[in-house]
Amino acid sequence: MEFFLQLLVNGISLGFLYSLSALGFVMIFKSSSVLNLAHGELLAIGAFLFLAISTWAQLPIWLSFALTLVGTFLLGFIVERFFLRPLIGEDLIQVIMLTLGLGIMFKGLLLFVFGGDIHEYRTFLPEGLSLDLGIVRIPSVNVATFIIGILFLILFGFFFKYSSQGIYMRSVADNQSAALSLGVHVRRVFALSWAIAFIVAAMSGIVLGIINGINVHELSAIGLKVFPVVILGGLDSIGGAILGGIIIGLLETFTGGYISTSLREIIPYIVLIIILMVKPYGLFGLVEIERV
Amino acid sequence: MLNFLQSAGQGGGGKKKVQFMENDTRLQINNISVVYSDVIQVLKGVSLTIKKGQVVSLLGSNGAGKTTTLKAISGLLKPENGKVTEGYIEYDGESIQNSSPEDITRKGIIQVLEGRQEFKYLTVEENLRVGTATRWGKPYQKDLGLVYNYFPALLARKKALAGYCSGGELQMLVIGRALMAHPQLLLLDEPSLGLAPLLVKEIFQIIKRINQEQEATLMVVEQNANMALQIAHYGYVMENGKIVLESEAAELRENPDVKEFYLGTAASGALKSYKDVKAYKRRKRWL
Numbered sequence A: 001m002e003f004f005l006q007l008l009v010n011g012i013s014l015g016f017l018y019s020l021s022a023l024g025f026v027m028i029f030k031s032s033s034v035l036n037l038a039h040g041e042l043l044a045i046g047a048f049l050f051l052a053i054s055t056w057a058q059l060p061i062w063l064s065f066a067l068t069l070v071g072t073f074l075l076g077f078i079v080e081r082f083f084l085r086p087l088i089g090e091d092l093i094q095v096i097m098l099t100l101g102l103g104i105m106f107k108g109l110l111l112f113v114f115g116g117d118i119h120e121y122r123t124f125l126p127e128g129l130s131l132d133l134g135i136v137r138i139p140s141v142n143v144a145t146f147i148i149g150i151l152f153l154i155l156f157g158f159f160f161k162y163s164s165q166g167i168y169m170r171s172v173a174d175n176q177s178a179a180l181s182l183g184v185h186v187r188r189v190f191a192l193s194w195a196i197a198f199i200v201a202a203m204s205g206i207v208l209g210i211i212n213g214i215n216v217h218e219l220s221a222i223g224l225k226v227f228p229v230v231i232l233g234g235l236d237s238i239g240g241a242i243l244g245g246i247i248i249g250l251l252e253t254f255t256g257g258y259i260s261t262s263l264r265e266i267i268p269y270i271v272l273i274i275i276l277m278v279k280p281y282g283l284f285g286l287v288e289i290e291r292v
Numbered sequence B: 001m002l003n004f005l006q007s008a009g010q011g012g013g014g015k016k017k018v019q020f021m022e023n024d025t026r027l028q029i030n031n032i033s034v035v036y037s038d039v040i041q042v043l044k045g046v047s048l049t050i051k052k053g054q055v056v057s058l059l060g061s062n063g064a065g066k067t068t069t070l071k072a073i074s075g076l077l078k079p080e081n082g083k084v085t086e087g088y089i090e091y092d093g094e095s096i097q098n099s100s101p102e103d104i105t106r107k108g109i110i111q112v113l114e115g116r117q118e119f120k121y122l123t124v125e126e127n128l129r130v131g132t133a134t135r136w137g138k139p140y141q142k143d144l145g146l147v148y149n150y151f152p153a154l155l156a157r158k159k160a161l162a163g164y165c166s167g168g169e170l171q172m173l174v175i176g177r178a179l180m181a182h183p184q185l186l187l188l189d190e191p192s193l194g195l196a197p198l199l200v201k202e203i204f205q206i207i208k209r210i211n212q213e214q215e216a217t218l219m220v221v222e223q224n225a226n227m228a229l230q231i232a233h234y235g236y237v238m239e240n241g242k243i244v245l246e247s248e249a250a251e252l253r254e255n256p257d258v259k260e261f262y263l264g265t266a267a268s269g270a271l272k273s274y275k276d277v278k279a280y281k282r283r284k285r286w287l
């Protein structure tokens, strides 16, 4: 029972990380139909930026965190502006290939600057953050994950439901020509979706870095798990991305705990294949509203 | 009166008259040609003028080029790989051909697209809020009130997903949504399409009220010439990418050709083409 609960806690918190990172991926896909193959590298960029600011420049943690948020947000804008925007109007496949190239370029840059070793953040999470629930103890990193995960999910929930920019973003995903006809700045929406994708990917990259250490190859590989997550949840569903993330997180930890650790790494991709065969739009993909 | 103006023209009053004429014009389209995908020429030298405060209707059968004309004005040709290759379009004396939709909408030109293009997965009220995009950050509560005043049916449905609204509700929604943008020039593409006659009448009455109460200039594209000419001041008839007829709306209603082809009052009464509406799904994806 104790073991089960421990796995449950670990699974959900890992799942939150996947959800958060998938949120960024889905956002880009929803607004511009682009599959971002550089997604894994976005995690790594966030994690390394935080490393540089917090551990090397030794700035206070809260400030490093804030600077990483701002920094990745701006990076998202810059990347969209310089690389994606010139391809607006071109075939989708060209844009997707571009993201593949971007990913390789980012990875190369990170390797060049930080090398291929495993880095570590200085310890900063207070021990007091951990929770002792009697039967299970939730380590502080998991508590931090829950807090960050829930905070961001609520934040984006509110952003999309109530803010004007959030509603404009959804309108572009829904009917692009209608959005254009009303003067929605569609290119700005694309840029914003990249900026948000950079931020949420950075968040999950940082927390994964706290758990596993920071390594370019590992982080970009974990980033690839966004594919099983979004295929499971439905490429165009934000709610699906969140649930998909949690399901994959749980599956991984339970497979690792009860079956075998080597199976753990491949279980998400087994799920991916099964889902593609039985339910290609994912569990929560948008069902077209039919006119009656 | 005319005499007086002419004689005053010798002084400096003539200049005043010219200026008055210019200020009177909201939109001037001069001899434009529009080409899609660099090869398909659809408009072949179209000219038309829209005066401030007027309702102008553009009539013509399916495929004549009416929608293309509207899109040339609103800048929405670009995402479809269309281009104004010749001629010019001036709005309040400023050239706007081939400007981006973002810029054109911010000048106050809003097009209501053909076929009720709602945002399916947004609620009715969220749909209306998208209409504020050109005025982002400004208060919009009053405008919501205004739209609900014109279309009380929308108020009752404000929390419903637009995808579940009826055709009539949607037509109200897309017009209301455009009103949220405070349009100076509102371009309506076939607002009566596929609606029951009673509903069509209601919608046209509201369009007329919008023209009068909101001081918006309107251009209404229609195949339903009967309705359109009842509320219009001036009308154009288009065929095969050319304007073939234009005059005061009242006069147009009496024109025998219009009667025969568009009002369906002649013996042949060929009003069949109403229903075969084509939707252009093959527009180029604009990322």
Ligand SMILES: Nc1ncnc2c1ncn2[C@@H]1O[C@H](COP(=O)(O)OP(=O)(O)O)[C@@H](O)[C@H]1O
Pocket: B036, B037, B040, B042, B060, B061, B062, B063, B064, B065, B066, B067, B068, B069, B080, B082, B280, B282, B283, B284
């Ligand atoms: N995106 C497009 N690409 C190529 N041809 C088009 C496109 N849109 C419209 N056309 C062509 O232009 C002509 C006029 O279309 P349109 O302006 O939609 O007419 P209307 O609105 O009067 O029915 C049609 O023959 C149609 O085939």
Ligand SMILES: [Mg+2]
Pocket: B066, B067, B068, B114, B189
């Ligand atoms: Mg048309």
